[in-house]
Structures are given as C-alpha cells and as structure tokens.
Amino acid sequence: MKLLLHFKTLITGVFILIASGAFSVQATEAGNDQTEKKGDITAIEYLQLMQTAYKNLNYEILYLNNLKNTVEPKQLLHGVINQEEIAYFRYLNGAMRESLQYLQKISYFEQGSQPYTLQSSRNQSVFANIANFDYEKGLASYEYIILGKGRIAGKTAMAIRMMSKDQYRYSYIVWIDLDTHLPLRLDTIDNSNIILDQIMVVSLKVSEQINPWLESLSSQTLPELFNISQTANLKASLWKVDWLPAGFNVVKDDQHKLVMYENEPVSYIMLNDGIVSVSIYISAKKTTLAQQQKTIQRGATVLYTDQKNNFEINVIGEIPVATAKRLIDSISMVE
Amino acid sequence: MKDVNEQLSAIVDNEFIDQKLIDDLLINKDKQDQFCRYHLIGDVMRGDVTDQFANFDISQQVMAEIKKQPITAPVVELGASTETVTPASENNVISFVKRFGQYAIAASVAGVVVLASLVTSEPSFENNSVGLEVLKTVPLGAANPVSLQATKKQSQQEIKEHNERLEALLNDHQLKLQTQP
Secondary structure (H helix, E strand, O other): OHHHHHHHHHHHHHHHHHHHHHHHHHHHHHHHHHHHHHHOOOHHHHHHHHHHHHHHOEEEEEEEEEEOOEEEEEEEEEEEEOOEEEEEEEEOOOOOEEEEEEOOEEEEEEOOOOOEEEEOOOOOOOOHHHHOOOHHHHOOOEEEEEEEEEEEOOEEEEEEEEEEOOOOOOEEEEEEEOOOOOEEEEEEEOOOOOEEEEEEEEEEEEEOOOOHHHHHHHOOOOOOEOOOOOOEEOOOOOEEEOOOOOOOEEEEEEEEEEOOOOOEEEEEEEEEOOOOEEEEEEEEOOOOOOOOOOEEEEOOEEEEEEEEOOEEEEEEEOOOHHHHHHHHHOEEEOO | OHHHHHHHHHHHOOOOOOHHHHHHHHHOHHHHHHHHHHHHHHHHHHOOOOOHHHHOOOHHHHHHHHHHOOOOHHHOOOOHHHHHHOOOOHHHHHHHHHHHHHHHHHHHOOOOOHHHHHHHHHHHHHHHHHHHHHHHHOOOOOOOHHHHHHHHHHHHHHHHHHHHHHHHHHHHHHHHHHOOO
C-alpha cells in the first residue's frame, strides 16, 4: 500500500514536470514573437529580404530534394556579374546532369547526350518560384505568418508560413537564414498539413566575391540554341477557362504539337499565379478512360485527366486535385 | 502427335500401359525426351526435385543467345520505321531523332524529377492491377491460358502507349515552364 502511494506521487510529479515543460516552451515562443515585433521585421519583410538575398548574393548551396521516399542531393552556385545573375546547377548523384543559366539563356548538359541551350528569361533555380513572387500582390491569396525560429543547416532560421486563403492552392513554409536571409528550406503542404514536397539546404556558403570558376563559366561558349518557336503555333487555342482560382492568370494560349508524341496536335492554356504554373492540354479523345487512372500525383505535382464528349483534357501543375477538377469543369469552347 | 503425348502422360501417371507404345518409346529419341520431360514436370509439381534436374542452369544458354544477337539490335527504336522506309534521307531522320532527344532532356533536367518516377512506378502499378483483375476473375484451372495472355498483352500495350503520352505531356509542360514569358 505504501509502495502504491509512492508510485502515485511519482506519477503526479512526472505530470507536473511535463506540464511545466510545455508552459516554458509556450513562454519562449511568445518571447520570440515579441522580439520580432521589436525588431520590426514582419513576415512579408522577411520574405522580401529573402528575395533580394537570393538574387543578389554570391553563394553556394548544397540541398536535398525530398519527394516521397527518394532523396536527391543537388548543388547550386549563384553569382552576380555586372548586375547579371549567373546560376550553375547540378545533380550530385548518378549521371552528370548540369545546367547553366546566364543572360536569359539556360544550357543543359547531360551525360550521354548533346548539350543544348534554351531561351529562358525566368530564373529556373530551386527557390526561384518563391524568390520571384510578388508578395504584396500575393496578400490576396496568401496569409504570411511568422512561426518562430528553427535551425537548418547549422544556421538559425526564421520559419514563415504562407497560408493559402482558399483550398485551391497549396501552402508553403519557408525557412529563412537570419544572417544572410537566404532561403534554407521550403515545404509544400496541403490542406491537411501533409508535406508534399520538401527542399532542404544542408550546406550554405556565402562569399563577397563571385566563385572564380563560376565567373569563368560566364565566358564559355554555349551549346547551340534550340529554338522552340519553330515548332510552336501561335494561333490561340479554341478553348477558354471560365473559372480561375483567385490570383491565377492565363499566361499562354496557343495550339501546338506534341513533338514527343506522334506530333499530336493539342490546344494549350497555361495559368500562373506567380508561384505555380498550370498547363491545360485539350486534345482529341483517343482511348476510353475507363481502365485508366484519372489522377497521377507525385509530390505536389498532379496530372489529372478527364474526358468531355470527344475531347480529352489533361491538367498538369502543382495544385490540389480539386482545383484541377474544377478547372476542367469550367473549360468550354470559344464561340 | 497429341494423342501420343496423352498416352505418354498416362504412362507417367501409371494409368495406361500399351505394349506398342512402350516399344516405340524404346527406339524413338523424341518420345524419350518427352517422357523425361513429363516425369520432370511431375516431379517439380510434387516438389520432389532434388537431383541434378533441379540445377539446370539456363543462364549459359541465354548468354550464348545474347552473344549471337547483332550488337546494333538495341539501338533500333523510335526512328527505326522511318529509317528503313527512307534510307536515302538519313540526315533528316537523324536530326529529327536528335530533336526528340533534346526535348526529352529539357524536361528531365528541369529540376523536378517527376518524369522518371512516373515512368518507372506507374506502369508497374497498372500492370499489377491488371494482373490482379485476371487472378480475381478467372477461377483456377478453368482458364484458357492462350487467350488470357493475349488480352493481357494487349492492355499492357495500351497502358504503355497511354504512359508514353502522359510522359510526353509532362515533358511538354516542363518545356513550357522553361520558356515561360
């Protein structure tokens, strides 16, 4: 009996300990919030600082891309030469796959195939989407919330949540280095807070001067420019999307051929909200869909297929399936 | 011939003994081989295979066959049909194939590794589902293996084409992302 009593006191003791632990965590979090307010840096300001840093600093990052159960280590070198950004990217494991972006051109080098260059004015590097986003405009569709401090790649980072205001887009959590303001981690999360895609920096080096090797790359002769407009048809598609999720605009509307698949003609519409781009393909119905999957999802990217009368519509992009469905429902032929 | 096989099978099972057939069996090499095979099949089914029959190694034969194949064989793929039809315009064909390659790479390097995984994981999933369906719908023993295989092959072909098309769409999407205004 005495033993039991002893045991009881022990248990209550443990409870008290746990409870006090929880309280102290809350207290420190509240403390963090206050210091942030004192420092006068709001969530949106952090995000904007991150944008400037990502574009203007000379840095080298090693990062991992977590998708489902696969982890892909990659490297990014970034520098600025005469106010022009230069970015070199490569996969660290497996076959050599590299790219170099400089002066509105991006060149791809892959082991075993001929290198080539594409005209590309947008930054294609890993955090480019969040680094190019107009956060003021984004206030219409996202809420920015400071979550608190964390530690990524050995550095203290501020976690900021970009929470979608509706269910038609994903939310993000961005970790920003407090020193350099470079992004250190990006999680793409769905409505139920499941991480769909994760990019995590494991090593970050920032330098005053541009990496000399990167500088030497800038004067390298590039592989032959591959011109896509030859194959693209500039006629508008004969289709329109009557419903767009808030913040999305039509950025492309054309008819072209799928060079990679029997030159099949497709009508094409591209939507963009500043962070994600969604492609809509409308083509003639070829097979009945009955035995096929309608949804293919990998990480945040979804490929949703549906058929209407004699047409097949494919929607591809980093959006929830519900958005893809609603987009397809709203597609109609231009009168 | 089928009759003879049936009789052989019966002998193996100790169900039927025909003096004439046994005499025949003693001189005919083909039938001896067949007899051997039936016994082996029976042994395997009963799980009695312990001797040298169990160790038959076909890998050597397969390797020998592979070595016999012309070395260029695996290269014959996409452009093959056009190439054989119009050998004169070889230059065109090459540049076209090259273009295919280039488009494909544009996507594969694009940063998102969507494609590889879709291509590798998706067909197996589809195959599995087809396989399961077959298992479920056909009662054991009552199946006609030939027609079954035919339908399975056909749908696999369909699935393959479907996947190729989806892959092409994903590639095109990647390419559009690269060249987005």
